Amino acid sequence: MPNNISDIIEQYLKRILEESDVGVVEIQRSELAELFNCVPSQINYVISTRFTTDHGYVVESKRGGGGYIRIREIKLDPEHTLLTLLRNWPSELSQATSEALIERLMRESWLTKREAVMLENMLRREVVNVDLPLRDRLRSRLLYTAVQVIATYDNEDH
Amino acid sequence: MPNNISDIIEQYLKRILEESDVGVVEIQRSELAELFNCVPSQINYVISTRFTTDHGYVVESKRGGGGYIRIREIKLDPEHTLLTLLRNWPSELSQATSEALIERLMRESWLTKREAVMLENMLRREVVNVDLPLRDRLRSRLLYTAVQVIATYDNEDH
DNA sequence: TTGACTTTGACTTATCTTGACCATATTATA
DNA sequence: TATAATATGGTCAAGATAAGTCAAAGTCAA
Secondary structure, eight states, rough: OOOOOOHHHHHHHHHHOOOOSTEEEEHHHHHHHHHTOOHHHHHHHHHHHSSSSOOOOOOOEEEEEOEEEEEEEOOOOTTOOOHHHHHHHHOOOHHHHHHHHHHHHTTTTTTTTHHHHHHHHHTTTTSOSTTTHHHHHHHHHHHHHHHEEEEEESSTTT | OSSSSHHHHHHHHHHHHHHSSEEEEEEEEHHHHHTTTTTTTHHHHHHHHHHTTTTEEEEEEEETTOEEEEEEEEOTTTHHHHHHHHHHHOOOOOOHHHHHHHHHHHHHHOOHHHHHHHHHTTSTTTTSSOTTHHHHHHHHHHHHHHHHHHHHSSOOTT
């Protein structure tokens, strides 16, 4: 069915991702581009259109010698709790709302008690003390990033 | 996974450091360079990017005949580590410095791996995306708060 | 023929590698 | 003992490597 390079690269990456049973794939942009005879930035296009958090992936990368692009799958529970949460993430978060969210995540065992306390304190307005509405946007990005991490990294302590 | 010589040399040195249970490793620059087939100054690069005081290491060296480079891992007094750290907290923190600090706290078991990854990601400039120098001040406050929590909240790991 | 999606490439940023030249300590020699 | 030779390590800037951004151009279906 795939009739363009982007679709082909997408399928390729998803196949590799399935074969790696840890849900992580690491590639070199230029290498992959060469494999599919396209310009390197095409890889960025594929990633930014098909491997977003909406799609259930988190991407990291490093430039320079020995650089890479790493794609991780978001871990799914039956309810797709974290994926759903990330998909509908609000662009602004008040302190009260973020605290409620953190409490909920802790109740559902996504966060340890200590992580929850840490996040709650970090997101207090005295700490994130920039002017509104920037503050609420910043708080949103911070917690979003934290949730992204718990969605992709296993916590060996629990 | 390390795809470049610098990472490999870093891992090598850290392994040697662990094996030597006094937390000290002494090398000869040219010898090490030869071992990894690189120019001697590459060793300096590795040290200056991965074994700084922020990372929790002290490096001494001597030139001339019988010269050496000695890397010492500095473990702070377990009783007062975090309090001392908090007392001398810098008002601004770059991304590189905060990453070094987080890595160090993890090495000394003050942070779990997941907490460390979470904090590192939250403190990235793309996330804390306000203009400098505000960004570095904000990063400082955020990490300060996190460390404060792990200092007061003695979790099950300690 | 318009609009969404894809492809391309010029330019930017980040990180690592290399080498020429510099500084300092030890050892040999006058 | 002074000085020269040798043996190390240090600095820094240029070059190499690799990913990111963005906008212009191309494609294709409705």
